[in-house]
Amino acid sequence: AQSVTxxxxxxxxxxxxxxxxxxxxxxxxxxxxFWYVQYPNQGxxxxxxYLSGSTLVKGINGFEAExxxxxxSFHLRKPSVHISDTAEYFCAVSEGAAGNKLTFGGGTRxxxxx
Amino acid sequence: xxxxxxxxxxxxTETGTPVTLRCHQTENHRYMYWYRQDPGHGLRxxxxxxxxxxxDKGEVSDGYSVSRSKTxxxxxxxxxxxxxxxxxxxxxxSESGTSGYNEQFFGPGTRxxxx
Numbered sequence: 001a002q003s004v005t006x007x008x009x010x011x012x013x014x015x016x017x018x019x020x021x022x023x024x025x026x027x028x029x030x031x032x033x034f035w036y037v038q039y040p041n042q043g044x045x046x047x048x049x050y051l052s053g054s055t056l057v058k059g060i061n062g063f064e065a066e067x068x069x070x071x072x073s074f075h076l077r078k079p080s081v082h083i084s085d086t087a088e089y090f091c092a093v094s095e096g097a098a099g100n101k102l103t104f105g106g107g108t109r110x111x112x113x114x
Numbered sequence: 115x116x117x118x119x120x121x122x123x124x125x126x127t128e129t130g131t132p133v134t135l136r137c138h139q140t141e142n143h144r145y146m147y148w149y150r151q152d153p154g155h156g157l158r159x160x161x162x163x164x165x166x167x168x169x170d171k172g173e174v175s176d177g178y179s180v181s182r183s184k185t186x187x188x189x190x191x192x193x194x195x196x197x198x199x200x201x202x203x204x205x206x207x208s209e210s211g212t213s214g215y216n217e218q219f220f221g222p223g224t225r226x227x228x229x
Binding site: 004006009032036042043044045046049051090092094100101102103104105106107 | 145147149154155156157158159162172173204208215216217218220221222223
């Protein structure tokens with residue numbers, strides 16, 4: 001069975017500073033990897049995804065993530081955050097089986113401070 | 115935004131009462147999902163559907179049932195609500211699950227409180 005661990009439950013960061021959110025997964029097969037963002041009182045929105053190919057994936061709002069198969073990681077980064085990046089971020093994995101079922105990590109709450 | 119609505123958006127109920135949450139889509143997507151979101155657990159899959167009248171259990175299905183009589187509607191029922199089912203419930207849809215991967219789109223959520 002697959003599982004996802006987000007190592008930080010909260011990350012405070014100053015505006016215009018870089019941020020990295022860590023995600024590790026476990027699975028016995030090849031996986032698809034995702035980062036979702038949830039703004040306060042809203043649903044989830046896809047930031048980026050890794051399906052195959054280049055291990056560096058660029059997403060919306062200046063975010064990028066790097067897939068590292070040997071370390072089973074998919075860390076999310078942004079070089080300079082804005083106040084509007086304050087949100088909760090979820091890493092998720094799918095084994096691509098019928099149903100596209102997603103397994104989510106516990107989430108990382110990012111608080112951007114002025 | 116994908117055409118997904120959830121109703122009600124907020125509900126307060128008492129232990130032991132039945133509750134039904136509705137997810138409605140206008141995208142004609144084949145797959146529909148119900149998740150619950152709890153602090154520290156992210157989202158966990160309750161049930162999903164891969165077509166009309168075709169459903170299967172997810173990770174946390176105990177105490178929940180689902181029905182899908184039309185492509186556009188996916189109902190989640192708590193037969194006898196318990197306080198442990200206090201949560202935010204999200205519906206999601208995706209186009210297909212049998213070849214490659216297709217993105218899941220999420221609804222706005224339903225906040226359920228069981229007293």
